[in-house]
Amino acid sequence: MVRPRRTRPRARARLLLARRLGALGRRRRLPPPARRGAGQSAPGRIHRGVGRPRRRRPPRPAGTVSSAHRRQPRARPTPRPRGAHLRHRRTRVRRTARDRHRARPPRARRRARGVRTPVNRRPWSRRWKGAVRTLHVLTSTFALLLTFAFGASGFLLHHADWFGLDERTVEERSEAFPPRLLEADADRLAVVDFLRARCGVAGLLDSFEAEADGFRIRFVRPGEETEAVLDRHSATVSLRVERRSLLAALGDLHRGEGSGFLGGLLLDATSLSLLVLSATGLALWLTLPRRRRSGLVALALGVGLVAVALLACWP
Incomplete structure (x- = not known):
């Protein structure tokens, strides 16, 4: 069974109207022939075969019912995954480089085996951003517990009377x-x-x-x-x-009193992690143009707070 062409009703009507108008406009009268033979049209008769030939469909087998009047759902194209064209292009470039390498003679192939040809490498401006982001994420996950304990112990020391650290x-x-x-x-x-x-x-x-x-x-x-x-x-x-209590012991670790070599090592790791996090966070902020205004406001507030504290504590 041959299915009819899937078109919308309005589009199908417009298409049929355009075909009829075009066929009528291209009709012309044929000059009367000198002698009319078999299969020739009579003089003055409109020849309907002149113009664009109509598309003829193959005959349907006996017993089939036409379903042209039914509106069938239009098949939606499958969405293409994001970045598929880049992935295909990258694969094609890799295959081309591989075929070029295989076409070399064995001696040249051995020489080029230790040299890695850069294929679709990102520019340096994007590579250093990725490296900084990776360093920021790894440092934050490594020093998560250290920085949390350091901040909590500092808060405890500042409010020692709230938590009874002097008992x-x-x-x-x-x-x-x-x-x-x-x-x-x-x-x-x-x-x-x-x-x-x-x-x-x-x-x-x-x-x-x-x-x-x-x-x-x-x-x-x-x-x-x-x-x-x-x-x-x-x-x-x-x-x-x-x-004293466990909270007081955390305060002593924060100040480094009696912590020994291991406590000093933890303090050094925490301090270096905070420095790395600050530097990488500042670099990532500079790479985000939409966040520069809000970042400048936050940076100004932090610098102003530190300046006020230093001026107040300075003898």
């Missing part, structure tokens, strides 16, 4: 101490090792002071302070341990 629990006890380590010329390293091994003292050594009747040693770590007083006459050590 402490004090523990005092006395223990015996060997007299040979209480002499004036005793080894200080041996004294500190004995306190850490036998008395359970933890933290970094903050101070070691020699007094008339003994020594006064202070150990610190985030959220805890320990003070040891060694008496030469009684051969004892008096320990005073002050402990």
